[in-house]
Amino acid sequence: MNQSVTPSLIRLPEVHGLVTAAARCWRVARDQHAAVQRRLYRLLAERDYGMLAPVFHGLLTLYEVTLNRPLIVGGSVLSQDEQALLDMIDGSGGREAPTRCSEGMAEAFSGAVQSARIMLVKVLADRIGPYPPFATPLSNADFNGGEGLFPWTGRAQTRVTGMTSVRRPDPFAVI
Numbered sequence: 001m002n003q004s005v006t007p008s009l010i011r012l013p014e015v016h017g018l019v020t021a022a023a024r025c026w027r028v029a030r031d032q033h034a035a036v037q038r039r040l041y042r043l044l045a046e047r048d049y050g051m052l053a054p055v056f057h058g059l060l061t062l063y064e065v066t067l068n069r070p071l072i073v074g075g076s077v078l079s080q081d082e083q084a085l086l087d088m089i090d091g092s093g094g095r096e097a098p099t100r101c102s103e104g105m106a107e108a109f110s111g112a113v114q115s116a117r118i119m120l121v122k123v124l125a126d127r128i129g130p131y132p133p134f135a136t137p138l139s140n141a142d143f144n145g146g147e148g149l150f151p152w153t154g155r156a157q158t159r160v161t162g163m164t165s166v167r168r169p170d171p172f173a174v175i
Helices: 013-031 036-045 050-067 080-090 103-123
Strands: 157-161 164-168
Touching: 013 036, 013 050, 013 080, 036 050, 050 080, 050 103, 080 103
Parallel strands: none
Antiparallel strands: 157 164
């Protein structure tokens, strides 16, 4: 992904506080063996960012796995873990994912960071402006040698489930 397209999110004070508050809420919920996503949702829904609860839950869970130890959160100042997370989400800090884990786990965490960036841009688009996830928009013709990614035949679709085939009517058919 072209990181120059993703705006520098952490420069927004709101995002800095959002990521930090989510990390601290996540840590407390984990330590108390509470429902983590439910707590994150309650925290984030107050600002109408509830859809970020599973994003932060997944991101922070993978972050802790890649650290190979519990995530340390700060109090009145940021912890090193929080600062490293903010730098990774921002993409401008030059920090890479922690290397105390397998290559596969590092790749999964990298994907979680990319997803978090995309979702933060989506949720905060009214504040920072619309930014596409790619430098140039992709079209169906960019895939499969110009044949289109999802060729539309106009016929009813068939889905195979187990040993039987289920024929569904075309949901876009004009009746």
